[in-house]
Amino acid sequence: MLNADRTDPAVLRELIATELLAARERTGQLTGAVDDADLVAQHSPLMSPLVWDLAHIGNQEELWLLRNVGGRDPMHPEIDPLYDAFEHPRAERPRLPLLPPDEARAYAHEVRGRVLDLLAASPLEGAPLLDAGFAFGMIAQHEQQHDETMLITHQLRQGPAVLDAPPPPAAAAPPASEVLVPAGPFTMGTDTEPWALDNERPAHRVDLPAYWLDTVPVSNGAYQEFIADGGYRDPRWWTPAGWEHRTAAGLTAPLFWSREGGQWLRRRFGHVEPVPPNEPVLHVSWYEADAYARWAGRRLPTEAEWEKAARHDPVADRSRRFPWGDGPPGPEHANLGQRHLRPAPVGAYPQGESPYGARQLIGDVWEWTSSDFTGYPGFRAWPYREYSEVFFGPEYKVLRGGSFAVAPVACRGTFRNWDYPIRRQIFSGFRTARDAEVGD
Numbered sequence: 001m002l003n004a005d006r007t008d009p010a011v012l013r014e015l016i017a018t019e020l021l022a023a024r025e026r027t028g029q030l031t032g033a034v035d036d037a038d039l040v041a042q043h044s045p046l047m048s049p050l051v052w053d054l055a056h057i058g059n060q061e062e063l064w065l066l067r068n069v070g071g072r073d074p075m076h077p078e079i080d081p082l083y084d085a086f087e088h089p090r091a092e093r094p095r096l097p098l099l100p101p102d103e104a105r106a107y108a109h110e111v112r113g114r115v116l117d118l119l120a121a122s123p124l125e126g127a128p129l130l131d132a133g134f135a136f137g138m139i140a141q142h143e144q145q146h147d148e149t150m151l152i153t154h155q156l157r158q159g160p161a162v163l164d165a166p167p168p169p170a171a172a173a174p175p176a177s178e179v180l181v182p183a184g185p186f187t188m189g190t191d192t193e194p195w196a197l198d199n200e201r202p203a204h205r206v207d208l209p210a211y212w213l214d215t216v217p218v219s220n221g222a223y224q225e226f227i228a229d230g231g232y233r234d235p236r237w238w239t240p241a242g243w244e245h246r247t248a249a250g251l252t253a254p255l256f257w258s259r260e261g262g263q264w265l266r267r268r269f270g271h272v273e274p275v276p277p278n279e280p281v282l283h284v285s286w287y288e289a290d291a292y293a294r295w296a297g298r299r300l301p302t303e304a305e306w307e308k309a310a311r312h313d314p315v316a317d318r319s320r321r322f323p324w325g326d327g328p329p330g331p332e333h334a335n336l337g338q339r340h341l342r343p344a345p346v347g348a349y350p351q352g353e354s355p356y357g358a359r360q361l362i363g364d365v366w367e368w369t370s371s372d373f374t375g376y377p378g379f380r381a382w383p384y385r386e387y388s389e390v391f392f393g394p395e396y397k398v399l400r401g402g403s404f405a406v407a408p409v410a411c412r413g414t415f416r417n418w419d420y421p422i423r424r425q426i427f428s429g430f431r432t433a434r435d436a437e438v439g440d
């Protein structure tokens with residue numbers, strides 16, 4: 001579907017409607033799995049009440065599609081400030097006079113009905129926001145991104161399990177523990193991906209020295225060796241800021257882990273279970289990922305190294321949309337879309353392998369990189385500075401690849417995520433790299 005002929009407006013309209021519906025079905029699952037008391041509760045000061053996300057989804061859809069694209073008047077101007085993410089930090093949102101759950105649902109539903117009418121009549125061209133259905137695609141991605149945020153809230157929520165999904169596919173060990181990416185230039189970012197966001201643009205050539213990259217993300221089993229070797233107690237492995245944070249926050253293991261009877265357990269969406277050694281490690285901060293890499297005698301990859309390993313086809317010297325090619329992600333390629341409620345074991349998805357042989361670059365866990373979040377050469381803020389530009393700077397680190405919680409519409413080889421280096425309630429893991437030596 002994502003590779004459909006987007007130049008045909010009828011096909012593009014159907015694609016947009018399908019993506020908007022998929023997002024709304026997921027929103028319905030995530031908000032319908034708990035009662036109203038749960039929807040208005042704040043499960044962590046890091047997160048909004050679920051009912052805030054619900055009305056915010058509707059409000060952003062109204063703002064961008066009905067008002068900016070459609071030229072309509074605001075439906076409820078008095079609620080706009082409540083759902084402006086920049087006006088109210090998450091911690092204070094529960095104290096706002098938010099729409100109660102039934103009104104939030106009715107509002108989002110009403111907006112959606114009007115948006116589908118607008119879509120049916122739209123030429124989907126003739127204005128920058130309309131070309132290739134960009135604003136519609138942005139809104140479908142926005143809702144799916146909030147669905148991932150709501151899934152994080154579910155993970156932080158205490159109480160019995162309310163979500164369910166089948167297990168991911170099993171895996172055999174990959175053929176080699178690391179892959180060699182030879183020196184040379186590649187094209188990073190995109191000018192052609194129609195729904196790419198401003199920070200993924202423009203396409204530009206980047207020349208890299210040769211490096212080795214882990215074939216798969218670092219596993220829980222490998223991470224447990226770091227813990228057992230005293231990794232959390234040894235300042236040698238940590239940056240000064242990382243050590244300061246580790247000490248102040250009392251970190252001794254990934255978030256949601258506990259130690260019982262000589263065994264590591266984890267809490268996952270209401271289930272307490274032994275930590276599976278073959279799964280990618282999840283819920284680690286950038287500081288922890290960086291310390292592990294140094295302990296292992298390695299380093300985190302740069303963002304450019306991650307993207308070259310994921311997209312560059314050395315035979316054709318071109319960058320693909322995804323590691324496996326230009327076709328959309330299927331269930332055989334990657335663990336995406338909350339199809340499973342956990343990462344797949346390392347080595348899974350051989351059909352999703354990149355030309356250099358790395359696996360699971362897309363899906364499973366967001367991967368921390370060593371890079372700060374900045375604009376590419378020639379960056380232009382679009383459609384508003386608050387999307388990306390206000391976050392540029394050394395305080396945010398880039399994550400790549402998407403997790404099991406990311407929807408295909410919001411995932412591609414160029415997609416960039418960013419967060420503070422202390423964050424670990426997100427679905428974050430990592431893989432490591434090292435410089436290649438002469439003769440490798």
Ligand SMILES: [Fe+2]
Nearest residue numbers: 056060085142
């Ligand atoms: Fe938002």
